[in-house]
Every structure is written in structure tokens, then in C-alpha cells.
Amino acid sequence: MSRRPDRQRAAWSLQKRLVLAFGVLLALFLGFAGLVLDQAYKESVAAAVEERLQLRIFALLSVAEPERGGFYLPELEDSRFSQIDSGLYGMILDADGNEVWRSPSALNLQMVDTPVLNAGLQIGETRYGSKRVQDLGDLVWASYGTYWENTDRAYSFVALESSAPSTAQIREFQSNLSLWFGGLAILLSVAQYLLLRWGMLPLGRLAREVAAIEGGESDSLSGHYPSELEAVTANLNILIRSERDRQGRYQSTLGDLAHSLKTPLAVMFSTLQESRHQKVVEPAHLQEMEDQLVRMDEIVSYQLRRAVRAKQGRVLGRTPVAFAPLIDKLLTVLGKVYHDKHVQFERDIPDDVVFHGEQSDLMEMMGNILDNAFKYGASRIRVKVRKDNGELMICVDDDGQGIAEKDRVHVLQRGARADTVTSGQGIGLAVVVDIVSAYGGALSVEHNAWGGARITLRFEQAV
Incomplete structure (x- = not known):
């Protein structure tokens, strides 16, 4: 149980970490960019609607003629003003908010609170807003205050338009934006994966070469690596050579020790055999055995010093x-x-x-x-x-x-x-x-x- 966290941590490779980090950054960037573009597009659509409504008002002003306390407007250039429930409506209100004219398209338009369209509206001022109307849905409107000299009274010319077309336009843009950004995210993810694969090739090759060295198929790492890995591979090669030299020295030390002790032991054995036959230990024999023991001690000391040198290997620092x-x-x-x-x-x-x-x-x-x-x-x-x-x-x-x-x-x-x-x-x-x-x-x-x-x-x- 205690080793599971280690395996989980080991599963998060460098490539996976980079992919995850890039994915999070990409999602944040595209999400933020999408919100900014969506808001900018909504504002541009709203500005276009307001500009279009203002043009409609100017069209009404250009043809309006006072007539018996009201206004007469001949057939307008935009035929939608003449089509019932066409989605484009025109109205003229007096200073009290009372309706004095409406376009044929607005015959079924139920406006119970028309004063809100021109309340406090100044001469030459244009006001914009939106309003939900029963059976017609949401409407956007523009109201323009003007003073009519012939009647010596102030009026408000109002143009209303259904928000359905602009809403559909925004939704279409949002849908296209999602498709564009989705495709861009996929394209960037694939490009990132390929770039990471390409960038990780030296590390993969390094891992394979280390495995080959471990398996005895190779002696050292090749020197063809990016500059960021040159120091690592150079030090690894030094360590590999040092380890190989140390193993060789250990083997040489053991072989030399066995070979060096063989002769003194043979001399001592021969001396003991001779003393046994003579049934007396001569001083010369004792001296010979002492000399051989001293020699073996020197040999062992020497081999120990060699073993220390082998352990140290080649000095780096x-x-x-x-x-x-x-x-x-x-x-x-x-x-x-x-x-x-x-x-x-x-x-x-x-x-x-x-x-x-x-x-x-x-x-x-x-x-x-x-x-x-x-x-x-x-x-x-x-x-x-x-x-x-x-x-x-x-x-x-x-x-x-x-x-x-x-x-x-x-x-x-x-x-x-x-x-x-x-x-x-x-x-x-x-x-x-x-x-x-x-x-x-x-x-x-x-x-x-x-x-x-x-x-x-x-x-x-x-x-």
C-alpha cells in the first residue's frame, strides 16, 4: 500500500506534465479570447442595430407631414413598415407620450406603456432600449426627440425592431466561434504533441542508450546530444568509465592478491613440511616463515591501497x-x-x-x-x-x-x-x-x- 503513491508520481512523466500544463494554458487562453470576441461581437451587433434604427427614424422624419393633429406618412421606402408583424415598426408620440401615428406593420402591436419611450427625452436626443411585447417577443427601440415648427409642438419619432434576427446572428457567431476555437484547439494540441515528441527524442534516445549500457550492449553514451544534455551525458560517461575501471580494478586486485599470496604460502608450506620431517624447528625456518608473513602483510596492504584507489576512481573535483x-x-x-x-x-x-x-x-x-x-x-x-x-x-x-x-x-x-x-x-x-x-x-x-x-x-x- 505504501508504494502506490510512488508509482502514481512516477506515472506523471515529463511529457505528460508539459501536455497538461499546455492544455490548461490553452483552455484558459481560448476561453478568455472567446469571451472577449463574443462580447465584442455582441457590442458590434447592438451598435449596428442602433445605427439601423436611427436610419429608420430619419427615414420617417424625411417623409412625415402634419395633418389634423396628427401626421401623415406616405408609403415608406422600406416595405416592412407596411407589412403587419414584419418585425419593423414605426411610431410617433407627442410630448405626453400619446401615440399620434403608427406604421401599418404595428397594427397588432400592444404598447401599454408608450410614455417610457420618450419620458424626459430632449430635443435632438436619441434614446435606445429594449422591450418585451406580448406575442411579438423582445423588441429593440430607438426614440428621437424633435420639434415641429408648423405645429409648435414636440414629438418623438420611434422605430422598433424585433431582436430575433440579431439574436440569431449572435448565436450563429457563437456557434461558429466554438467550431473555430475547437478546431484551433485540436490543431494546436496535435502540433504541441508533435513538437513535444520531437523535443523529447534526445531524452528517449538517452534512456535507450542507458538501457543498452545496462544490458551490456554498449559501452558509453554517444556525444550527439543538445547542449542542455551535454553536461549530463558527459558526466554519465565519466561515471560509467569510473564504474568500469573500478570493477576492473576489483577483479585485478582479487586476482593479484590470490597470485601474490600463492608463492609465500607455498614457501611456508614447504618450510613446515621440512620442519615436520626434521622434527625440529630451525631458527632459519622460523625466520623464513616470518619473512613470508611480512611479505604477505605488505601484499595485502598494497592490495587494500589499490582497492581504495579503485573505489575513488578518477577524481572529478x-x-x-x-x-x-x-x-x-x-x-x-x-x-x-x-x-x-x-x-x-x-x-x-x-x-x-x-x-x-x-x-x-x-x-x-x-x-x-x-x-x-x-x-x-x-x-x-x-x-x-x-x-x-x-x-x-x-x-x-x-x-x-x-x-x-x-x-x-x-x-x-x-x-x-x-x-x-x-x-x-x-x-x-x-x-x-x-x-x-x-x-x-x-x-x-x-x-x-x-x-x-x-x-x-x-x-x-x-x-
């Missing part, structure tokens, strides 16, 4: 680490460890040079390299650091016997050593290689002018 203080600290510590060799060391490190990465990584790399330099060097060590065009270069020289060219690749491999006399397991440079690789750098081994070894590290770093 890097902080600057001051180079000179760290090197000074290492040189001081190692000088005390190898104090009996009386090693003279020098450094050439600008104060403003920094390493962009973890301090522990820099300590691990330089600690192993300097330890080898103190161990295999005779009496001199030099550390030189330079940064040029975004490349950080670190050189460590010693005055030992150096490393033969044929052994230079070999010594960088895990467990390999060029010197089998000095104690150690040949894992120091291998750790350095792992860390340098994690930072996208390179390590090289050369001879120097002293005849000893030169270890050079290179990193591409921002200027």
Missing part, C-alpha cells in the same frame, strides 16, 4: 594542495629514517606551484618515489617541480646505480623489482602508477646526469 611544504615534510622524515646514509637532498619547487587533487594521493606518490630514492641512491637526491602550459611536471633524481633500460617497463609492474637484494616487495612504484593513472597522468623512468634514476610524473592540470 580537485582542490589545490601546496607542493613545497609537503615535499619538505617528506624529505625531513626520510632523512631521519636513512640518517646513516647521510643523504644530501635539494629541491627546486616554486612556492606558487600546487597539485590539484587529494593531499593523501600526493603524499602516497611522493612518499614512495622519495623512499626509493633514499633507499637506492648513494648520497644525493634532487626534487624539481615545474608547471608550463597547464602541464605539471615532477622530477626526482638520485645518484644510485639507476635502472637499466630493459628493466624500466618491468619495474612499473605490480610485484616487479630490479633490485632483489634490498628488502621490499616491488609494490611502491606500482602504487604510484595506479594513482597517476587515476589522475590521467603519466610516469616515466630515465637516467640522469649523475648516473642514477630519474622518475618523472606529468599531469595535465588547469593553468
Whole structure:
């Protein structure tokens, strides 16, 4: 039960959200536009009716002639004035609201409150209104006040028209407007759907590529994405490569650990077997087993460090680490460890040079390299650091016997050593290689002018 809300939220995809939002906005816009157009059309129809009624009044005024307290109007140009119940009616009222003339079309028109048509009407003023009449429905009317010189009296000329035609006209417009807006809504909805489908294609392709990577059908995401997704796909590719490297390192670590422990265990087993046959434990045998245990401890420590490097993967965010203080600290510590060799060391490190990465990584790399330099060097060590065009270069020289060219690749491999006399397991440079690789750098081994070894590290770093 508790997972249903999660599934419901998951069902609202980005496309559905956009469709819903666009649909609501479209409905509000078309509804508001429809109301505005409908009101504007009603006002235009009402204005047209009023203008038409005023023209009818002027037509009555143009032909009206006073006759025995009333008015005589010959046959009018608009024949509807002469047709009973035609929907167009004419009347003339005196100042008291009494009817003095009506058109033949208004013979059946029941007007019980005609004074309202001209009550308070001023000379030259036109008044408009509407009125419901029994059997005829709603009428719209216009009343115009005038003064007739021959009779010295004020009159009101009134024209009335059935509102049915204008009402039908408005309803037809509303019906057409609904059809137009309905068609427009459908057209815009289809266009919006197609545009969303087109706009969502990169996301769909991204989902398919991620599924292909998950299924083992692909190794990485392609780089052809819109600019808004480039950062996402680039970081995903980095994470994918980091995960793949980490898995490879785990597998390599387990394999190397098993392979590295096999030899010490075999030696210990052989020593125990020999002691069993001799029925006495020789000191040499105990020393041999102790040496093998120390070796296994170093191997396990090394593999654990490699596992940590594999877990970290390639570093994405890097902080600057001051180079000179760290090197000074290492040189001081190692000088005390190898104090009996009386090693003279020098450094050439600008104060403003920094390493962009973890301090522990820099300590691990330089600690192993300097330890080898103190161990295999005779009496001199030099550390030189330079940064040029975004490349950080670190050189460590010693005055030992150096490393033969044929052994230079070999010594960088895990467990390999060029010197089998000095104690150690040949894992120091291998750790350095792992860390340098994690930072996208390179390590090289050369001879120097002293005849000893030169270890050079290179990193591409921002200027």
C-alpha cells in the first residue's frame, strides 16, 4: 500500500506534465479570447442595430407631414413598415407620450406603456432600449426627440425592431466561434504533441542508450546530444568509465592478491613440511616463515591501497594542495629514517606551484618515489617541480646505480623489482602508477646526469 503513491508520481512523466500544463494554458487562453470576441461581437451587433434604427427614424422624419393633429406618412421606402408583424415598426408620440401615428406593420402591436419611450427625452436626443411585447417577443427601440415648427409642438419619432434576427446572428457567431476555437484547439494540441515528441527524442534516445549500457550492449553514451544534455551525458560517461575501471580494478586486485599470496604460502608450506620431517624447528625456518608473513602483510596492504584507489576512481573535483611544504615534510622524515646514509637532498619547487587533487594521493606518490630514492641512491637526491602550459611536471633524481633500460617497463609492474637484494616487495612504484593513472597522468623512468634514476610524473592540470 505504501508504494502506490510512488508509482502514481512516477506515472506523471515529463511529457505528460508539459501536455497538461499546455492544455490548461490553452483552455484558459481560448476561453478568455472567446469571451472577449463574443462580447465584442455582441457590442458590434447592438451598435449596428442602433445605427439601423436611427436610419429608420430619419427615414420617417424625411417623409412625415402634419395633418389634423396628427401626421401623415406616405408609403415608406422600406416595405416592412407596411407589412403587419414584419418585425419593423414605426411610431410617433407627442410630448405626453400619446401615440399620434403608427406604421401599418404595428397594427397588432400592444404598447401599454408608450410614455417610457420618450419620458424626459430632449430635443435632438436619441434614446435606445429594449422591450418585451406580448406575442411579438423582445423588441429593440430607438426614440428621437424633435420639434415641429408648423405645429409648435414636440414629438418623438420611434422605430422598433424585433431582436430575433440579431439574436440569431449572435448565436450563429457563437456557434461558429466554438467550431473555430475547437478546431484551433485540436490543431494546436496535435502540433504541441508533435513538437513535444520531437523535443523529447534526445531524452528517449538517452534512456535507450542507458538501457543498452545496462544490458551490456554498449559501452558509453554517444556525444550527439543538445547542449542542455551535454553536461549530463558527459558526466554519465565519466561515471560509467569510473564504474568500469573500478570493477576492473576489483577483479585485478582479487586476482593479484590470490597470485601474490600463492608463492609465500607455498614457501611456508614447504618450510613446515621440512620442519615436520626434521622434527625440529630451525631458527632459519622460523625466520623464513616470518619473512613470508611480512611479505604477505605488505601484499595485502598494497592490495587494500589499490582497492581504495579503485573505489575513488578518477577524481572529478580537485582542490589545490601546496607542493613545497609537503615535499619538505617528506624529505625531513626520510632523512631521519636513512640518517646513516647521510643523504644530501635539494629541491627546486616554486612556492606558487600546487597539485590539484587529494593531499593523501600526493603524499602516497611522493612518499614512495622519495623512499626509493633514499633507499637506492648513494648520497644525493634532487626534487624539481615545474608547471608550463597547464602541464605539471615532477622530477626526482638520485645518484644510485639507476635502472637499466630493459628493466624500466618491468619495474612499473605490480610485484616487479630490479633490485632483489634490498628488502621490499616491488609494490611502491606500482602504487604510484595506479594513482597517476587515476589522475590521467603519466610516469616515466630515465637516467640522469649523475648516473642514477630519474622518475618523472606529468599531469595535465588547469593553468
